[in-house]
Amino acid sequence: MYLNLSWRNIWRNKKRTIIAVASVFFAVIIAVNTRSMQLGSYSYMIHSSARFYTGYFQIQQKNYWEKRSLENTLLQDSIDYKKLRNANYVKALAPRLESFALISFKNTTRVAQVVGIDPQMENEESGLKERLVKGEYLEPQDYSGLISKGLAQLLGVSIGDSIVLYGQGYHGQIAAALLPVKGIIEYPIRELNNTMFYLPLKAAQDIFLTGNRLTSVAVMIDDNRHLEKAKQALSAVIPPQYTLLDWKTMLPELHQSIQFDNISGMLMLAILYVVIAFGVFGTIIMMINERVKEFGILIAVGMKKVRLLIVTFWEIVFIAFLGAASGLIAAIPIVWYFSLHPIRFTGDVTKTFDALGIEPIFSFSTDPLIFLNQALVVFLIALATFIYPIYFMKRFEASRAIRS
Amino acid sequence: MALIEIEHLDKIYNTTAVPVKALNDVTLQFERGEFTSVVGPSGSGKTTFLNMVGGLDRPTKGKIVIDGTNLAELKGSKLVEFRLHHIGFVFQAFNLIPVFTALENVEFIMLLQGISKEERQKRAIELLEAVGLGDRIHSRPGQLSGGQQQRVAVARALASKPEFVLADEPTANLDSKSAEDLLTLMEELNREYQTTFIFSTHDPRVIKRARRIVTLCDGKVEKDETV
Numbered sequence: 001m002y003l004n005l006s007w008r009n010i011w012r013n014k015k016r017t018i019i020a021v022a023s024v025f026f027a028v029i030i031a032v033n034t035r036s037m038q039l040g041s042y043s044y045m046i047h048s049s050a051r052f053y054t055g056y057f058q059i060q061q062k063n064y065w066e067k068r069s070l071e072n073t074l075l076q077d078s079i080d081y082k083k084l085r086n087a088n089y090v091k092a093l094a095p096r097l098e099s100f101a102l103i104s105f106k107n108t109t110r111v112a113q114v115v116g117i118d119p120q121m122e123n124e125e126s127g128l129k130e131r132l133v134k135g136e137y138l139e140p141q142d143y144s145g146l147i148s149k150g151l152a153q154l155l156g157v158s159i160g161d162s163i164v165l166y167g168q169g170y171h172g173q174i175a176a177a178l179l180p181v182k183g184i185i186e187y188p189i190r191e192l193n194n195t196m197f198y199l200p201l202k203a204a205q206d207i208f209l210t211g212n213r214l215t216s217v218a219v220m221i222d223d224n225r226h227l228e229k230a231k232q233a234l235s236a237v238i239p240p241q242y243t244l245l246d247w248k249t250m251l252p253e254l255h256q257s258i259q260f261d262n263i264s265g266m267l268m269l270a271i272l273y274v275v276i277a278f279g280v281f282g283t284i285i286m287m288i289n290e291r292v293k294e295f296g297i298l299i300a301v302g303m304k305k306v307r308l309l310i311v312t313f314w315e316i317v318f319i320a321f322l323g324a325a326s327g328l329i330a331a332i333p334i335v336w337y338f339s340l341h342p343i344r345f346t347g348d349v350t351k352t353f354d355a356l357g358i359e360p361i362f363s364f365s366t367d368p369l370i371f372l373n374q375a376l377v378v379f380l381i382a383l384a385t386f387i388y389p390i391y392f393m394k395r396f397e398a399s400r401a402i403r404s
Numbered sequence: 405m406a407l408i409e410i411e412h413l414d415k416i417y418n419t420t421a422v423p424v425k426a427l428n429d430v431t432l433q434f435e436r437g438e439f440t441s442v443v444g445p446s447g448s449g450k451t452t453f454l455n456m457v458g459g460l461d462r463p464t465k466g467k468i469v470i471d472g473t474n475l476a477e478l479k480g481s482k483l484v485e486f487r488l489h490h491i492g493f494v495f496q497a498f499n500l501i502p503v504f505t506a507l508e509n510v511e512f513i514m515l516l517q518g519i520s521k522e523e524r525q526k527r528a529i530e531l532l533e534a535v536g537l538g539d540r541i542h543s544r545p546g547q548l549s550g551g552q553q554q555r556v557a558v559a560r561a562l563a564s565k566p567e568f569v570l571a572d573e574p575t576a577n578l579d580s581k582s583a584e585d586l587l588t589l590m591e592e593l594n595r596e597y598q599t600t601f602i603f604s605t606h607d608p609r610v611i612k613r614a615r616r617i618v619t620l621c622d623g624k625v626e627k628d629e630t631v
Contacts, residue, residue, distance in 0.1 A: 001508070001515050008503035297499040300460055302488025302516050302564065304481045399460040402495070 002307065006314035009287070017319060020283035024323020024378055025330070027276040031269055031374040032331035033338075033364075038265045040339065040365030042258050046224045046247060051126050052192055054250045055094065055218030056227060057234060059084075062243045064215060065250070070099060070170045073213035078239050084219065087233040089226040094118065094125035094218040097204045101167030101175065103147075103197060105155040112151060112197040114165065116204020125220050128185065128198065135159040135183030143203050144182040150193035152184050159184065165197075169209040177207045225367065273381050281385045284316060288392050295393075296401025305393045312389040320382030324375040331371065338364035405472065406433035407567055407600055408457060413466035415452050415623070426452040427463070428623040434568070437598045439591065441605055441614035449623040450604035451572055457602070458491055458570045459483050471567055488516055492561030492599075494571035498553040500545040506532055506556045507541040513563040524563075531559040534596075535589055551582025558590060568600035575607045587613045 010017045050056045058065075059079065064072040076095065084093055097116035102109050119138040123129040128146070129137045138146060147157060157163060162180045169175035179199060187193040205211060221230045227246060234244055248255040288295075295308055345360035415427040426449045434440060442450050455461040457468060459475050468475045470490060478486050500509045507528050514524035532541050535555040537548075545553050554574060561569045571590075575583035587610060594601050603610055611617060619627035 001512065004508075005501070005503065005512075012503060294499070294501070297493075297495060298501075299484060300458065300487065300493050301513060301560070302484055304484050306481070307516070399455045402455075402460065 002311050003314055006311050007318060009311070010315050010318050013287075016283060016286065020280055020319050021323040021326070023276055023279040024320055024382060025327040027272055028324050028327025028375055028378050029331045029334070030272060031378060032328065032371055033334055034265065034269060034272075035374055036331075036335045036364045036366070036370050037338070037362055038262065039367065039370060040342075040363040041361070042262070043224055043365055044342070044361055044363035045254060045258065049251055049254055050220065050247050052187065052189065054247055055125060056221045056224070056247050057219040057231070058216040058245050058250065059219065059234075059238050059242050060216045060245060062241070065243075065245055068098075068215075070097075070168075070208060070210055070213075070215065073097075073170075073210060073215055074217075074242055076212045076214050078242075079214070079217055080237065083237040084217070084234065087230065087237055089221040089223075089230040089233065090219060091222050092121070092124040092220040094122045094220075095201060095214045096122075096216050096218060097201060097208060097210060097213065098215045099167055099175070099208055101165050101197075103151070103155065104164040104166065105157045105161060108155050110151060110154055111195070112165075113195045114167070114197045114199065114204065116201040116208075117198055118201050122198070125218055131185040131187060132183050133186045135181070137183055138198065138200050140200050140202065142182060142200050144180040145197050145199040145203075146183045146185050147181050148193050148196035149184050149186040150190065151195060151197065152181070154194065157181050163197075165207065167208070169207070170211070170213070171209070173209045175208045177203075179203075273377065276378060277381045277385065280316075280319065280382045281388065283319065284312075284385045284388055287315065288312065288389055292401045295396065296398040299396070299398040300402060305396065309389055309393055313386055316382060316386050316389075320379045323382070324379045327378070328371055328375045335364050335366060335371075338362075339366045407436045407438075407471055408432075408434040409467075409469040410457070411467045411469075413453075413456060413468065414464045415449075415456060415461070416464045426623050427456065430466070430620075430623070430625055432618060432625065432628065434600060434602065436567075436600055437594065438600045438602070438616055439594050439614055440601065440616040440618060441603045441611050442618045442620060443604075443606055443611055444620035444626070445606065448620040450606075450620055452623075453620065454570045454572050454602070454604050458493060459487050488513070488564055490567045492564060492566035492569035494554070494557050494561050494569060494574045496573040496576045498545065498550070498557045498577070500553055500556055500560070502545050505542045505544055506537055506548065506552075506559075509545070509556055510559045510563045513560055517564055528559070528563060531562055532556070534593070535559045536585075549582070551578050551585060554578060554582070554586055555589065558586070558593070562593060562597065562599065566599070568602060571601060571603045573605055573607070574603060575605065575610055580609070583607065583609050 061072040061074045081093055084090060095118055099114050100111060101114045103112040119140055133149060152158065155163065159181055162178050165177045165179055167175045187196065205213065219234060231244065231246060238244055298308060299305065342364065343362040350360040410430060410432045413427050413430040414425065417424045417426055430453065442453055444450050456463050473486065501512065504512060510528035510531055511524045514527060529541060532538055535558055537552060537555055540548060540552060548556065575586060578586060590601055591613060593599055605611065614631060616630050618625060
């Protein structure tokens with residue numbers, strides 16, 4: 001009967017209740033969509049960066065990341081790929097031997113990032129084969145390479161041409177090779193498109209004279225949400241002499257820009273929450289103040305203040321719940337649509353994304369936690385307005401209220 | 405022992421620039437089954453007196469003992485609980501819960517008392533039938549006339565089986581016929597259930613039907629006569 005009373009009370013003034021519910025409703029829709037777009041975009045940025053460059057993790061020899069020297073490599077045989085693959089959340093592994101070298105064709109020379117790869121594992125990790133726009137993908141036994149489109153254009157190279165690779169190998173030896181171009185790959189990010197050169201791992205190890213060595217094993221996981229758990233799982237299976245770096249360490253600019261953007265997004269949400277809180281608060285104040293005499297009567301006839309507070313509490317819960325639940329229901333199809341059809345930017349805006357080395361896409365996240373968290377936050381904010389009825393009831397005098 | 409014993413009751417309001425003595429050394433006793441009118445001009449202290457006896461307000465001085473319980477000893481929720489079980493209220497403006505039906509309004513008091521659903525529904529229907537509203541139990545206050553609403557208020561006041569009912573100007577908002585009907589009803593209930601009724605009023609129709617008339621003037625008992 002108390003619930004019944006609360007429910008009927010909120011419909012005493014239908015327009016006001018609808019406005020209060022609508023304010024929570026729109027707050028949830030805006031909060032869910034904003035947050036979903038933010039977190040979805042972060043997730044996309046991180047995932048695409050991890051796929052393009054680094055993986056979510058890299059297993060490396062200690063100190064490799066600081067010096068990027070072939071002297072700090074790890075032994076291929078010391079890596080137990082089976083154990084790594086079996087670790088929770090791990091999706092793919094890619095052993096690499098990376099170095100910078102000069103690449104020349106005719107009279108043109110450019111600096112390139114040369115990466116020795118296991119073609120199949122690299123494709124699983126980074127989808128490299130999908131980037132092939134001309135020629136053929138690498139086979140493990142090939143002694144040829146894949147060149148990025150921008151670099152190929154800078155050098156004037158096409159399929160079948162041979163480039164000269166010249167650099168520093170293991171222990172300061174000279175690394176030099178004449179390598180035919182087997183395929184051309186294209187990246188949407190200029191920095192990668194102008195610098196990358198891939199060749200099979202065995203060929204890279206021969207050219208850089210590293211023997212059975214790698215500079216890193218890149219690890220892809222299913223989602224950034226599982227980064228910490230995956231880190232724990234991987235740390236337990238990598239040899240103790242090696243270190244496990246996550247993308248935050250390897251891509252600090254991206255991490256910082258996400259953190260900064262996240263804070264500004266949170267501030268915007270906080271402003272939205274404050275507006276909502278005052279909206280609901282106003283409704284609660286009106287609902288209470290217009291019933292002062294009624295409260296007095298109810299207390300006079302024997303209703304304890306605590307019970308009156310319970311009735312008021314349920315009124316707030318109903319308003320908050322109706323707004324939060326309907327907002328959630330309305331937000332789901334919007335988020336769902338944009339998760340399937342991300343917003344792709346064109347024009348000058350893309351320069352900002354280019355600077356960060358990410359694709360100019362706003363993707364939406366469908367992580368259920370976003371929906372739950374935002375609805376819960378808005379719901380809790382609405383509940384926080386219950387502080388007014390408590391304050392009101394503490395000072396309430398029935399006899400004065402009845403006379404009012 | 406009298407049902408209500410009031411000794412040397414004073415009430416001073418300090419909320420105004422000059423303190424107002426609303427009750428001044430009021431000493432009265434009320435027995436079970438009385439049908440009493442507290443009369444007097446506006447500002448004579450009638451409502452203040454009822455508020456004191458109903459435990460809605462605290463006296464500045466003096467003592468109120470109801471059925472052996474000194475109200476001064478009851479604080480907060482104990483006092484609310486005491487009111488729930490011992491005192492019924494009928495207000496000038498009916499003051500029913502607008503979102504509840506007549507039945508639910510009467511039932512609600514018994515819900516506060518923790519009475520089971522079947523029992524409270526049975527008793528609420530009986531009471532509404534007793535006040536002549538057996539056919540309007542599912543009507544909300546807004547769908548009832550003033551007289552009907554006040555009848556529901558009487559049924560509500562009796563629902564908790566109180567020792568006595570305090571009615572503050574119960575006929576003030578009623579037309580003549582409704583007022584006469586209400587008074588007849590309360591007389592019948594008084595006879596049938598031996599419920600004590602204490603009214604504050606300046607309505608001659610109520611005064612005429614009372615069996616005891618207490619006249620207040622400037623907060624003092626001016627007259628106390630049994631008719």
